[in-house]
Amino acid sequence: MEQRRKLDVLSGTSASLSERLVDCAREAHNDDEMLDVLEKRWRTLSSQATSKSSAEEENERKELQAEVALLEARIEERRREAEEKEEELSRCVDAVVTSRALVKSTEAQLKLEIDAMAKELEESKQRSNQLADEISSRRACLEMRREREMQKRELESVQRLIEEENIRKASIEEQLQSATSNLEQSVAERKELKATRRALAEEIRLLKEEIRYWEHRRSSQLWRSHNDMEGGELEEAIEEKFGSLVDGGIGEVRRSHGTSIEEIIFSPVEDRLRSNATDNHVATNNRTLDGEQKERAEAVVQQMQKLNWNQQSMKITKTATLSRTKRRSSRHHYHSIRRSAEEKLRAETILQGKCLKVKSTGGSVLFEIVAR
Numbered sequence: 001m002e003q004r005r006k007l008d009v010l011s012g013t014s015a016s017l018s019e020r021l022v023d024c025a026r027e028a029h030n031d032d033e034m035l036d037v038l039e040k041r042w043r044t045l046s047s048q049a050t051s052k053s054s055a056e057e058e059n060e061r062k063e064l065q066a067e068v069a070l071l072e073a074r075i076e077e078r079r080r081e082a083e084e085k086e087e088e089l090s091r092c093v094d095a096v097v098t099s100r101a102l103v104k105s106t107e108a109q110l111k112l113e114i115d116a117m118a119k120e121l122e123e124s125k126q127r128s129n130q131l132a133d134e135i136s137s138r139r140a141c142l143e144m145r146r147e148r149e150m151q152k153r154e155l156e157s158v159q160r161l162i163e164e165e166n167i168r169k170a171s172i173e174e175q176l177q178s179a180t181s182n183l184e185q186s187v188a189e190r191k192e193l194k195a196t197r198r199a200l201a202e203e204i205r206l207l208k209e210e211i212r213y214w215e216h217r218r219s220s221q222l223w224r225s226h227n228d229m230e231g232g233e234l235e236e237a238i239e240e241k242f243g244s245l246v247d248g249g250i251g252e253v254r255r256s257h258g259t260s261i262e263e264i265i266f267s268p269v270e271d272r273l274r275s276n277a278t279d280n281h282v283a284t285n286n287r288t289l290d291g292e293q294k295e296r297a298e299a300v301v302q303q304m305q306k307l308n309w310n311q312q313s314m315k316i317t318k319t320a321t322l323s324r325t326k327r328r329s330s331r332h333h334y335h336s337i338r339r340s341a342e343e344k345l346r347a348e349t350i351l352q353g354k355c356l357k358v359k360s361t362g363g364s365v366l367f368e369i370v371a372r
Helices: 004-049 054-218 221-228 231-249 268-285 293-352
Strands: 252-255 261-265 354-361 364-371
Touching: 004 054
Parallel strands: none
Antiparallel strands: 252 261, 354 364
């Protein structure tokens, strides 16, 4: 750039010098014309000097000599200026020539530099293309790595889900086993209840037969002879009566503290029938009993009634507990089956990338698989 600037300056100076050289040549031409004019005038004056007087001629000759001297001085001065201008012009020409040579050399250097820069630019373009290819390949590699990492994470998540599902499956199997065991237990209890129901029905039938027998005996001599009994005879009669009932397989009488009855255990039906029979007996014989006998009879009747109530309440409580346990086990079995089915469906839908909807309508449950 500096060389180009110098070249511009030199070209400007050479143009100005060429213009000055033209001006100097024009001035020299004018001086030559003036010199020719003066020479012509000198000739005319010299030709005219012969006709004039000597004094005038001398004066005119002096004037002409002075003018000629001035003109010669001016011509010399102009010649020196022309020579100087020619020298300056030659220097300018030399400078122009050197500047042109310099310009040519600088142009050649610039061309070489431009070619080198073009080559460098081409090489840089190739390098940039190579770098772009490398960057694209590295990006592709990074994307592949990211995809692999994502796939690894997905595989790990799927493995976790599979492990969780295996754990849930094991828990569901345990629940199913417990539910099946509860169901088997409930079935066994139901069979036992059916067997006990049959045994109770058979026992009730036998009791009815024995009740008929004892009702027949109540109307016979045993109940008629109670008016003549005193003190321990009433107790012996009650013992004989209840002992015979025990011998018949209806209940059990336990004694302690002498002759008093401490505990009597009967089944609910036996207690109800026995309490009714004893109430009727006490009511019919209440007129003939005195003091202590009456108190003993009432104590026996109260003890029997109390035991009857306890046995009935125990039986009712046991039945209610069994029915509640049965209902609870069946509900637990139903809910465990429902939970296992729901968890299985939910696991399958999660593996398929879908969602599970659960709708409860009354007693039924609807499962619907929908997209996420």
